[in-house]
Amino acid sequence: MFITFEGLDASGKSTQAELTAERFRESGENVMVIREPGGTELGEKVRSILLDVNSAIEPAAEVFLFSAARAQLVREVIRPALSRGDTVICDRYVDSTTSYQGYGREIPLESIKAINRLAIEDVIPDLTFFIDISIEEIEKRQRAAGIDTDRMERAGRVFFERTRNGYYELARTEKRLKIIRGERSPGDIFSDIWSIIQVELHRSSVG
Numbered sequence: 001m002f003i004t005f006e007g008l009d010a011s012g013k014s015t016q017a018e019l020t021a022e023r024f025r026e027s028g029e030n031v032m033v034i035r036e037p038g039g040t041e042l043g044e045k046v047r048s049i050l051l052d053v054n055s056a057i058e059p060a061a062e063v064f065l066f067s068a069a070r071a072q073l074v075r076e077v078i079r080p081a082l083s084r085g086d087t088v089i090c091d092r093y094v095d096s097t098t099s100y101q102g103y104g105r106e107i108p109l110e111s112i113k114a115i116n117r118l119a120i121e122d123v124i125p126d127l128t129f130f131i132d133i134s135i136e137e138i139e140k141r142q143r144a145a146g147i148d149t150d151r152m153e154r155a156g157r158v159f160f161e162r163t164r165n166g167y168y169e170l171a172r173t174e175k176r177l178k179i180i181r182g183e184r185s186p187g188d189i190f191s192d193i194w195s196i197i198q199v200e201l202h203r204s205s206v207g
């Protein structure tokens with residue numbers, strides 16, 4: 001099974017990805033957790049460029065950088081793992097490009113769709129959890145954790161509102177994308193996520 005986590009920064013993606021991985025591991029599954037961009041040698045190099053606050057990157061260039069890292073990750077890591085029967089959990093994936101670069105940076109969606117298709121081909125998640133929190137909650141969490149913001153996180157409130165709206169737009173057409181209310185305890189959130197995974201596992205086993 002291939003599961004991805006989406007949402008704005010500090011929404012709890014990494015927390016939920018780890019909880020999900022642990023639960024799968026307890027049931028004896030081989031699980032791989034991957035953080036995007038990254039997960040390959042090329043991907044980690046691209047990641048350092050993308051998150052560096054000193055990088056000047058045009059929106060169109062940003063699309064290609066994220067997509068280059070992803071194209072490598074899909075072929076080098078994700079597809080082989082899924083072929084072995086492993087469970088793959090990805091912290092961000094193709095919907096981040098649609099929401100951030102498409103809706104957030106306002107790159108035409110037809111271009112984004114074509115690039116996304118080239119990057120991932122048929123490696124589409126079975127389930128995608130969009131963990132939704134307000135911009136106010138993000139700012140609160142970042143202050144609380146004393147997190148130093150990276151280049152993407154400095155983009156500003158209007159950008160994040162457009163990006164958040166992008167995820168809502170995606171959820172209207174993509175059945176695999178589930179909106180999860182993120183302003184609750186990690187345990188409550190995970191309990192929703194795990195029930196949805198159970199439904200999907202059942203659905204795929206009965207065909």
Ligand SMILES: Nc1ncnc2c1ncn2[C@@H]1O[C@H](COP(=O)(O)OP(=O)(O)O)[C@@H](O)[C@H]1O
Pocket residue numbers: 007008009010011012013014015016141145182183184185186189
């Ligand atoms: N449900 C939650 N409620 C409150 N704080 C949370 C919750 N989940 C995660 N956090 C905190 O918010 C911050 C960001 O969480 P993280 O899982 O790293 O998010 P992301 O990977 O989406 O950036 C961390 O400091 C984490 O401890």
Ligand SMILES: [Mg+2]
Pocket residue numbers: 013014015091
């Ligand atoms: Mg994270």
